[in-house]
Amino acid sequence: MEHGEILARLEATIAQRRQGDPSASYVAKLNAKGIAKIAQKVGEEGTETVIAALAGDRKELVGEAADLIFHLMVLLSAKDVPLAEVLAELERREGTSGIAEKASRSN
Ligand SMILES: N=c1c2ncn([C@@H]3O[C@H](COP(=O)(O)OP(=O)(O)OP(=O)(O)O)[C@@H](O)[C@H]3O)c2ncn1[C@@H]1O[C@H](COP(=O)(O)O)[C@@H](O)[C@H]1O
Numbered sequence: 001m002e003h004g005e006i007l008a009r010l011e012a013t014i015a016q017r018r019q020g021d022p023s024a025s026y027v028a029k030l031n032a033k034g035i036a037k038i039a040q041k042v043g044e045e046g047t048e049t050v051i052a053a054l055a056g057d058r059k060e061l062v063g064e065a066a067d068l069i070f071h072l073m074v075l076l077s078a079k080d081v082p083l084a085e086v087l088a089e090l091e092r093r094e095g096t097s098g099i100a101e102k103a104s105r106s107n
Helices: 003-017 026-033 035-055 058-078 083-093 098-104
Strands: none
Touching: 003 026, 003 058, 003 083, 026 035, 026 058, 035 058, 058 083
């Protein structure tokens, strides 16, 4: 299966659940708590991903990475940023080495 399909389906589900019942939907519950809580969850899942990479096994890393991507998608949705915009930015960067990009910055 094309990897992008699950991301597209997840984005649609998240958009649909945003205004849902917080007692029945985790996405709705997070949105009801506000942007600061959603952003905090992204930070926590990022930290847990780091810990899994340094101290966990492969399965833990996969699970934490999934949590991170999911929560990042909830954050993007809450800020009305379509995933396509982020993917377009990655496409724009495609082929430009990070080393060359850094060297081209003046600061
Ligand atoms: N991919 C996910 C997904 N990944 C992780 N999680 C939830 O994210 C939560 C994070 O767990 P934590 O232990 O970090 O946090 P917590 O203790 O529940 O919350 P805190 O009070 O500590 O903040 C758990 O409740 C997980 O079940 C997810 N919840 C939902 N989805 C997707 O979103 C869809 C919509 O979900 P609902 O909105 O719940 O219907 C689902 O069908 C799935 O496709």
